[in-house]
Amino acid sequence: MNENTLGTAVAGQLSEQIAAYCDANAIPGFVAGVYHSGEQIVVAHGTANVTTGAAMGADTGFLFGSVTKVLTTTMVLQQVERGLLDLDAPVVKYLPDFALNVPGAADKILVRHLISHTNGIDADLYFPDAEGRDAVRRYVEGLATAGGTLFEPGEQVSYSNGGMIVAGRLLEVVTGLPFSELIDREIYQPVGMTDSSTSAEQAILRSTAIGHFPNPETMVAEPTRMFTLPQTWGPAGGTPIGTVADLLTFGRTHLAGGVSPSGTRVFSAESAALMQRVSGDMVSPNVPPMGLGWVRYPFGDTTVLAMSGASPGGVSILCVVPEFDLVFTAFGNTPGAVMLQDQLLQWLLREHLGVEIPTLITESAADFDLTPYAGTYRSDQLRIDISVVDGTLEERTAYEPADAAQGAIFTAFAGGVTAAPPQRYVPIRPGLFAPEGYPLELFDGYLRLLLVSFHDIRDGRATFRNGGGRLTRRV
Template sequence: MPDIEHLRKRISDFCDATGVPGFLAGVRHRGEETVLAYGTANVATGAPMREETGFLFGSITKVMTTTIVMRQVERGLLDLDTPVVDRLPEFRLTTPGAAERIRVRHLLNHTSGIDADLFFPEAAGDGALAAYLARLGRECGALFGAGERASYSNGGMIVAGRLLEVVTGLPYPELLDREVFARCGMIDACTSAERAVLRSTAVGHFADRTTGAVRPTGLFTLPQTWGPAGGTPIGTVADLLAFGRVHAGDGTAASGERVLSAESVTRMRTVTHDAGTPNTPPIGLGWLVRTLGGTTVLTMSGASPGGVAVLVVVPEHDLVFAAYGNDARALSLHDELLGWLTGEFGEVRAPSYTQEEVDLKGFGGTYRSNQLRIEVRVVDGGLEESVTYEPADEAQERVFTGFAGGAFTAPPMRYVPVGEGLFAPAGVPLENLPAHYLVSYHGGAEFRSAGGRMTRRVAV
């Protein structure tokens, strides 16, 4: 078992130094399990963060959605190479022919090209995902052809959720409860705020950029249309450790119940796409697949309004790590703790970069994705990027600003070249630079990628 006292002290020191209200962490290693809690779950009420406090899973849910898909593959109800429209004829995109080329596996490894990263239509009840799919076909297109590239896709995973509903005849929340929560032993997990408030539950917080003072989020969950991508499922660190145990081993839960076959577990942790750039990890099915400390590390982070969770699985060492901070600034602690844990098994070399001389002709222009525009200019041997959120309607703007903690405004950012098509923020130390700070350009600068999300250069 890793040094739990070191973990406990690092959490308390970080929260005290940064003002992050509360943090939860859990480690499961070779059958031993420890959960730690620190700070406050909700600054408005003063409720303490407890070991059993629940929180939004966010995009960690994507691995759960993939797990349900793989269960249907094992049953012969789905095939990863089947075109989605064969089983979901109503699936459409505004880009002609794009939907027809998307196969089931493209939904799970973020290579579908579906341009819906900021698409937040609201609907509730058992018909929420059907309503999402109907609007998707009228309002969203494709960034690239299926399988050509990878761009982190909330929309792809939501389509997978709707596909599951059609194939099984059950609404997604019920599927998640039956196929994952119950089978994995996630006894406190649920998919509704109404159930979550009956027990200790943390809420996210936003820090004032000037004073550092934090306030609780005014938006707890995202619309039910985002369930399969992580908008609604809630649970505890112990729940995530129970789910991670299934994927750290051969697909068997602590109870002895088989959740997945060993073959399916292996398929999910096998790299299916590698963009070859440090800011986009290789992708399996559901999982991001990294090599750290000389071993394979499966990860998935989960952002929620004012909070961030992470699940890490190291199969070779039967290790599962889960954490949640109720302030997005906790992401840096997640990164640090991931390096510390994997450093227990081998040397983890922090990435370092140096500024390079690169021909910047061709990088400038306008890059777009769903409701996002990025203007790129060549300035003083580097790039200057201006990001603008362009909401499709007032309802979606309300959801996104609730998620972001307020109106989306950002000053222009300067970047310096640190490799061919690779850029780092100007003025920051280039040693030990976290990968999510980097921006990369692909295909002759036809695409820009940040945080694994692509925008495409357009003519104006």
């Protein structure tokens, strides 16, 4: 490893940016890693747990969150290679009892719809509280009453926790192993993710960070009251835990077409390529094209394969840039750390790799009719009321739990916040809006997800709202 190129220069720059941002924004701790063309660095800053004062170290573990979705998708492709799954087969071929609360809707969903976020399952905030070997099975069984539909399979793209959990259950059925054991056998061991696990009981045996939320009055970071989501959410990212070094190793395995750094063939080059290929595209700046597992973020002519992951009070990210043989991964232990992750990713692309990142949004739009977008939009336990106010769209978002148990889990996951303050959006062009008060250059990077788009105009009204890659449907 040449410490004079990646090691010294990039580590110093990342450390300076991380320390300055964390200190200015009350982020207790942050850890990041970069692999580039045979060289690798990890930098850490601050505190992993404000209660204990434990330092955030290069080897500190953290919850992967939805980064797990790429691991789950990789396992699906492994089973396709072995002939145990067919991407174009109906899910009910393998799960005959799979059902949603709309008769016949589940029968139309193919295996590939689950991992391409094109399945239409409306259960993104469904949190059944079950533990043990049958946890994922319990989730899928509950969809028969709790799982609705947003759209016909394959018609739209909407980020889907439910689809990925059903994919996890498929893996359990065709392999005979619970998800927690399967991910260890098929991913952690062959990839070389030596510090990864799937439970708090395992994580407690080593250094592990916890999440934090800013106190709304003092803005001081306070520890989360929930470490992980229930085990029912394992395949979507509820329970897997590991280190930056582990995620760098996983990312490198994808860079190498399925061969781990130790030389083990984990999955085929064809599967790696298939995961990177476009499988769905909403053709909107705020919704990057979807691969299988990966989201394909265009930064000019360079594609960044990425997935971020929220956990209770924390956020992770994994980015793979095949064109430049680079992997970037990071974790911060407050939700606001996503802003720093975007800053570091753009710095690596612009300054380290020389990528030209064009301006995504140059100016707000002239007047156009906003009435097609006003109305009430809903998805699982989420309500968004939109009205036209002073030439902007004003949104009021509220979580409406199905029952007390759902409410308790979501409230803990969100740090006690169940309703957002009103947010106004300025028009950029018909169907596309930006949150008021933000500089337009903020949306050039990963945070383009903060833009809101509207889709499928029928009878003068939008059918869908897309925010953060998730659809809600007009009611």
